Amino acid sequence: MSDVLLKVEGLTRYFDVSKPWLNRVIEREDRQFLTATADVNFEIRRGETFALVGESGSGKSTIAKMIVGLLEPSAGRITFDDQEMNFASGAAMRTLRRRFQMIFQDPYASLNPRWHVGDIIAEPIRTFGLASGNAISREVGRLLDTVGLSASDAGKFPHEFSGGQRQRIAIARALSSRPEFIVCDEPTSALDVSVQAQILNLMRDLQDEFGLTYLLISHDLSVVRHMSNRIGVLYLGRLVEVADGKTLFTHPRHPYSRMLLDAVPDLTLSGRRRRQVEGEIPNPINPPPGCAFHPRCPHAFDRCRQEIPQPVDADGSLAACFAVEEGRI
Amino acid sequence: MAQPLLSVRDLVVEFPTRRGTLRAIDKVSFDIQEGEVLGMVGESGAGKSITGAAIIGLIEPPGRIAGGEIRLRGERIDNLRPEALRRIRGRRIGMVFQDPLTSLNPLYTVAQQLIETIRTHIDLSEREARARAVALLDRVGIPAAARRIDDYPHHFSGGMRQRVVIALALAAEPELVIADEPTTALDVSVQAQIIDVLKEICAERGAAVMLITHDMGVIAETADRVAVLYAGRLAEIGPVRDVITAAEHPYTRGLMGSIPTLTQTADRLVQIPGSMPRLNAIPQGCAFNPRCPEVFGRCRVERPDPIDRGSRRQVACWLYDTAKAEEAGNV
Amino acid sequence: MSEKTEPNAPRGWLYRAWDSDVSYSFRTSPVAISAGLVAVIIILMAIFAPWLAPYDPYDPSSLDLMDGFTPPMEPNAFTGNVYWLGTDNQGRDIFSTILYGARISLFVGFAAVVFAMVLGIAAGLAAGYRGGWLDSLLMRVADVQLSFPSILIALLIFGVARGFIPPAYRETMAIWVLIVAIGLSDWVQYARVVRGATMVEKNKEYVQAARVIGAHPFKILVRHILPNVMGPVLVIATIGLALAIIAEATLSFLGVGVPPTQPSLGTLIRIGQQYLFSGEWWILLFPAVTLLALALAVNLLGDWLRDALNPRLR
Numbered sequence: 001m002s003d004v005l006l007k008v009e010g011l012t013r014y015f016d017v018s019k020p021w022l023n024r025v026i027e028r029e030d031r032q033f034l035t036a037t038a039d040v041n042f043e044i045r046r047g048e049t050f051a052l053v054g055e056s057g058s059g060k061s062t063i064a065k066m067i068v069g070l071l072e073p074s075a076g077r078i079t080f081d082d083q084e085m086n087f088a089s090g091a092a093m094r095t096l097r098r099r100f101q102m103i104f105q106d107p108y109a110s111l112n113p114r115w116h117v118g119d120i121i122a123e124p125i126r127t128f129g130l131a132s133g134n135a136i137s138r139e140v141g142r143l144l145d146t147v148g149l150s151a152s153d154a155g156k157f158p159h160e161f162s163g164g165q166r167q168r169i170a171i172a173r174a175l176s177s178r179p180e181f182i183v184c185d186e187p188t189s190a191l192d193v194s195v196q197a198q199i200l201n202l203m204r205d206l207q208d209e210f211g212l213t214y215l216l217i218s219h220d221l222s223v224v225r226h227m228s229n230r231i232g233v234l235y236l237g238r239l240v241e242v243a244d245g246k247t248l249f250t251h252p253r254h255p256y257s258r259m260l261l262d263a264v265p266d267l268t269l270s271g272r273r274r275r276q277v278e279g280e281i282p283n284p285i286n287p288p289p290g291c292a293f294h295p296r297c298p299h300a301f302d303r304c305r306q307e308i309p310q311p312v313d314a315d316g317s318l319a320a321c322f323a324v325e326e327g328r329i
Numbered sequence: 330m331a332q333p334l335l336s337v338r339d340l341v342v343e344f345p346t347r348r349g350t351l352r353a354i355d356k357v358s359f360d361i362q363e364g365e366v367l368g369m370v371g372e373s374g375a376g377k378s379i380t381g382a383a384i385i386g387l388i389e390p391p392g393r394i395a396g397g398e399i400r401l402r403g404e405r406i407d408n409l410r411p412e413a414l415r416r417i418r419g420r421r422i423g424m425v426f427q428d429p430l431t432s433l434n435p436l437y438t439v440a441q442q443l444i445e446t447i448r449t450h451i452d453l454s455e456r457e458a459r460a461r462a463v464a465l466l467d468r469v470g471i472p473a474a475a476r477r478i479d480d481y482p483h484h485f486s487g488g489m490r491q492r493v494v495i496a497l498a499l500a501a502e503p504e505l506v507i508a509d510e511p512t513t514a515l516d517v518s519v520q521a522q523i524i525d526v527l528k529e530i531c532a533e534r535g536a537a538v539m540l541i542t543h544d545m546g547v548i549a550e551t552a553d554r555v556a557v558l559y560a561g562r563l564a565e566i567g568p569v570r571d572v573i574t575a576a577e578h579p580y581t582r583g584l585m586g587s588i589p590t591l592t593q594t595a596d597r598l599v600q601i602p603g604s605m606p607r608l609n610a611i612p613q614g615c616a617f618n619p620r621c622p623e624v625f626g627r628c629r630v631e632r633p634d635p636i637d638r639g640s641r642r643q644v645a646c647w648l649y650d651t652a653k654a655e656e657a658g659n660v
Numbered sequence: 661m662s663e664k665t666e667p668n669a670p671r672g673w674l675y676r677a678w679d680s681d682v683s684y685s686f687r688t689s690p691v692a693i694s695a696g697l698v699a700v701i702i703i704l705m706a707i708f709a710p711w712l713a714p715y716d717p718y719d720p721s722s723l724d725l726m727d728g729f730t731p732p733m734e735p736n737a738f739t740g741n742v743y744w745l746g747t748d749n750q751g752r753d754i755f756s757t758i759l760y761g762a763r764i765s766l767f768v769g770f771a772a773v774v775f776a777m778v779l780g781i782a783a784g785l786a787a788g789y790r791g792g793w794l795d796s797l798l799m800r801v802a803d804v805q806l807s808f809p810s811i812l813i814a815l816l817i818f819g820v821a822r823g824f825i826p827p828a829y830r831e832t833m834a835i836w837v838l839i840v841a842i843g844l845s846d847w848v849q850y851a852r853v854v855r856g857a858t859m860v861e862k863n864k865e866y867v868q869a870a871r872v873i874g875a876h877p878f879k880i881l882v883r884h885i886l887p888n889v890m891g892p893v894l895v896i897a898t899i900g901l902a903l904a905i906i907a908e909a910t911l912s913f914l915g916v917g918v919p920p921t922q923p924s925l926g927t928l929i930r931i932g933q934q935y936l937f938s939g940e941w942w943i944l945l946f947p948a949v950t951l952l953a954l955a956l957a958v959n960l961l962g963d964w965l966r967d968a969l970n971p972r973l974r
Binding site: 065068069070090093094097098100101102104105106109110111112113114120123124127128170173177 | 888
């Protein structure tokens with residue numbers, strides 16, 4: 001059994017954002033493609049929480065969707081427990097599918113409003129044929145108990161619950177196929193902070209109890225800091241830095257990581273004067289040439305405008321930056 | 330103390346429904362001094378946006394202000410006719426909303442909207458108004474403002490649009506700006522820019538700000554004082570440093586502890602059990618009592634009013650009622 | 661804010677149905693109540709026609725030609741019989757023929773709507789979920805069909821179908837041909853609405869959650885998406901019922917609908933209009949008023965349902 005549970009190599013996804021054929025002909029435009037993720041590589045080890053952070057357009061949700069098979073990669077491989085994921089092959093995937101699950105951002109949209117909570121949680125059990133008859137409702141009751149709700153809630157509808165309770169239901173459902181790996185796509189960004197704390201604590205407890213491996217997708221650096229062992233920072237579809245949680249927050253290497261950290265409001269009132277963050281994220285249909293971050297980067301030089309930097313090892317972090325590579329920062 | 334710029338006393342906002350009347354705001358009182366930034370925090374449904382809407386008279390019917398007073402420089406504005414209120418909105422109270430697209434009309438250029446707003450409220454010629462609009466845009470950080478002013482809102486990025494909205498809110502030099510979640514729809518790296526612009530430009534012009542947000546970090550960096558709302562009631566209000574570093578209301582304490590920070594290494598976050606009650610199921614006594622770790626008998630029966638704790642600080646919690654008793658003893 | 665049931669109120673589904681927002685909106689809308697009342701009365705009378713009708717208009721032995729053209733509430737000049745709403749040319753009691761006619765009209769209407777609904781929902785779900793060429797194909801067919809008036813399409817289908825059916829079966833099959841013709845001319849609306857709603861629902865996270873565990877697309881469509889797109893379908897089905905009843909009446913009026921031996925409301929109106937100018941107004945008036953009341957009531961119900969299911973429109 002290898003240490004690496006999930007491995008992503010050269011993962012790339014384009015979206016065709018062209019206008020309809022007739023418009024293109026009349027307006028003499030070419031097809032347009034949006035590069036959501038380009039050549040992304042990372043590994044997730046068993047039992048750890050790996051986080052992907054980035055702002056809008058960074059491609060973090062696209063990566064999550066490709067890993068669970070909601071989107072097909074344009075190029076690249078995803079390997080789960082040494083088996084390559086091939087979502088086209090039904091039978092082989094069925095056994096793999098049981099072993100991973102996903103928790104979604106919006107607990108108001110991720111539960112079918114017409115289904116009883118019990119049926120929502122039992123859907124994976126039924127689909128994978130893990131139990132039948134009374135055993136299902138016993139299992140559902142046990143799961144509801146595990147996430148801090150009561151077994152009698154199985155007969156209610158989602159609209160009878162608050163946002164935090166709904167996210168607990170979504171977690172119970174994700175646990176019901178007894179997975180090893182859960183992709184959490186912004187699991188708390190639709191929730192209030194006090195409820196967020198409940199959900200984050202619950203996720204940690206469950207990780208300890210069931211030995212789960214998490215891929216956490218988030219734009220919130222403090223949540224990522226609290227939850228993850230290792231972190232990948234995405235900018236416009238490319239991984240710019242991968243580092244240990246501690247290293248990233250104490251010694252960020254890539255200029256974008258530094259900027260992101262500077263942008264987080266300071267709750268401790270330390271009086272730290274933040275560096276002014278410059279500019280906004282460019283349009284991903286027309287990204288800048290070379291390193292996509294160069295127009296906002298204080299360290300940019302000619303090479304950054306022409307070549308795309310590859311991740312290089314820098315004091316235990318991987319950073320895709322020429323300035324880091326050449327030892328200038 | 331001098332007369333406050335804005336004074337809200339015992340504000341009650343109700344929404345009649347077929348299952349009875351819901352109290353979205355229940356006897357909330359606070360002041361905003363001239364040039365002050367008051368942060369208003371709370372979870373969704375706590376009533377922070379409705380408070381803002383009540384001040385500018387934009388409560389959606391059938392909701393209505395069912396009690397209390399709102400005074401702007403001593404003059405009551407909660408019972409004005411819509412016509413008079415409209416003159417106050419924009420001229421004396423500017424507004425910045427979460428989604429810039431709700432404040433900008435997509436059919437007009439930024440110049441048209443800014444100039445119209447300026448000329449509605451201030452007696453200026455078209456040219457003077459335009460010069461002023463360009464200066465404003467330049468001030469909020471729109472590059473090449475003189476040229477971009479003739480663009481339509483959709484030509485601007487999200488962050489730039491919010492800058493335009495800030496310019497629009499300040500166009501008539503209002504005394505108070507109500508900013509309702511001004512950065513929630515923006516990316517992290519842009520949020521900080523917008524908060525900085527809002528804070529600086531209001532300070533420059535001496536405009537007070539009521540900053541409504543769920544983000545404690547934004548409040549910490551921006552506000553002078555902060556009001557914490559819970560289930561439509563004021564839990565705690567006071568100088569931002571006091572409230573953040575030494576919260577007194579058990580709810581505020583729980584709230585502060587539940588926020589993960591970049592420096593903290595604790596394994597678990599402080600969590601408040603349960604969730605905020607729905608408006609139709611607010612418990613008797615203190616609204617927070619079923620979740621409160623320090624609850625005692627009185628909390629379940631009697632609702633605490635805000636208790637003065639010195640330095641313009643008030644806490645609505647029976648834990649601090651001893652102060653009152655001592656005071657009574659001294660007299 | 662208030663549509664949530666109390667967390668600690670475990671009541672039966674009957675209570676919950678009564679307590680629901682839709683039920684409340686019905687109870688507080690006078691228009692909806694009166695429309696519902698009219699529709700229910702007509703429908704009940706049609707269903708129980710064999711027990712309610714004083715005469716059996718289909719039984720030739722009970723007819724007396726001498727009773728023909730009896731005015732309402734007046735004794736017949738020859739036989740002295742009194743009929744509430746008079747009789748037609750063959751001496752059939754108008755009241756009874758209306759009850760039986762409404763029965764046929766409603767049956768055709770309901771059946772045509774169910775047929776159009778099944779067809780439209782299937783096409784809409786497939787087009788909306790699958791997208792691509794299937795979507796383009798189905799929607800272009802729908803576009804083409806929408807560019808013709810639906811009554812013309814029904815006429816065309818009716819004509820073609822009759823060509824295929826041996827003459828011996830034409831009488832008995834006529835009613836089914838009518839249902840298919842009206843249904844086929846009406847499925848487009850359902851398909852479009854369902855397609856649009858499906859495209860919205862399929863991107864929601866609960867559908868993605870089902871896809872992550874590899875649920876079969878058919879199961880996702882039927883168990884997840886279908887229940888969530890039924891709201892707007894019910895609204896157009898209600899309004900569609902009124903339209904189908906009118907379409908049936910129109911076709912029967914034109915003489916291509918149900919055979920005269922089993923008259924529907926439309927057939928009755930066709931018979932009646934022949935006598936309008938000779939003074940026998942009642943033969944036309946009463947069936948026409950019934951049709952009008954039925955169509956209007958069902959239409960108003962549909963309007964109310966649309967508003968009730970879509971709180972943002974209020």
